[in-house]
């Protein structure tokens with residue numbers, strides 16, 4: 371009882387002192403004091419399975435003890451934590467490791483640009499660079515795309531709620547339909563191709579085409595391999611840079627390290643953030659093809675670029691999980707298990723619902739916003755954190771840690787199933 375009282379007092383403090391802008395503490399009203407792997411513990415002693423994982427920031431789980439040791443050793447050694455973007459052994463080791471374990475093994479060649487710590491800052495850098503390289507302004511982005519909250523990044527994001535909050539006119543971006551947006555009978559790539567080829571279409575020549583291969587915030591919308599390949603070709607033919615925002619779907623989420631490997635793409639710029647540090651520490655970067663590296667020294671600067679502690683955990687994560695294909699294969703297997711389970715649940719309700727995604731990024735489309743909201747809310751009461759996404763938050767998003775054990779995964783999926791059952795009974799029109 372004492373625990374419950376202090377918990378409610380804590381929530382009152384939060385309401386009194388923290389800005390109304392707070393978001394996740396509303397969806398998940400608890401004080402989270404500890405976390406390990408796929409489990410978060412609340413101050414009042416509840417254990418909660420985490421299927422949100424910092425929106426894809428904790429691909430290797432909370433406080434992964436195999437990564438923690440590297441961070442603890444680094445801290446204990448008085449090595450440089452902050453040095454702006456000065457060279458350190460931590461940075462050199464990260465670049466060498468990433469180069470040999472990730473890039474060379476995939477026949478990719480990129481330069482590294484460490485940006486400010488947020489994904490949005492990396493997107494800003496990518497957009498600026500594309501404009502600089504091409505001398506053009508227009509960025510082509512896609513319906514339901516999400517790229518972050520700074521003005522350049524939000525200009526390229528579809529969500530009206532966020533766009534309106536910007537308070538200024540957002541410019542320099544043209545939206546095109548994403549794969550499947552216009553239904554199965556319309557090829558959205560052909561539409562884009564037609565506009566670009568027409569001198570009178572009204573579409574300005576693009577500096578870049580920017581996309582996610584699976585739209586995370588936009589509803590777990592999956593682009594097909596053929597579509598992605600067409601868009602890359604269209605970008606190249608139009609003299610535009612092809613940019614993949616792999617902030618949420620990269621670092622193994624879809625089964626391979628990069629979400630575009632399955633389609634054999636070769637983006638001019640790749641944007642990475644969220645799970646890059648492996649430990650939830652802020653770290654963002656661009657991978658840039660050498661011929662696109664048109665920056666003058668310091669043109670995109672910032673105080674917290676390439677934080678050394680984050681680079682140390684990032685290197686440790688690469689060493690641990692990406693030396694061979696075993697981890698990647700495990701993610702693909704677990705993804706299949708999740709998909710089958712979610713599809714079985716959808717089938718139980720006579721295909722009212724649909725399941726989509728790739729690897730361990732899956733979405734359960736409830737069709738109705740209210741049903742998804744009630745389901746997520748009940749899930750949390752029963753001990754599961756799942757977030758919603760999509761244009762009206764009608765999709766339940768599953769992003770469990772890639773390291774989750776099958777028992778915890780099963781527990782979480784079971785909670786989801788019961789919660790959906792209860793939510794359906796509650797929201798069924800009478």
Ligand SMILES: *Cc1c(COP(=O)(O)O)cnc(C)c1O
Nearest residue numbers: 488489490516517518615617618
């Ligand atoms: C989270 C996210 C961003 C923005 O990253 P922040 O660190 O929140 O600025 C951009 N693109 C995608 C696909 C994301 O998931």
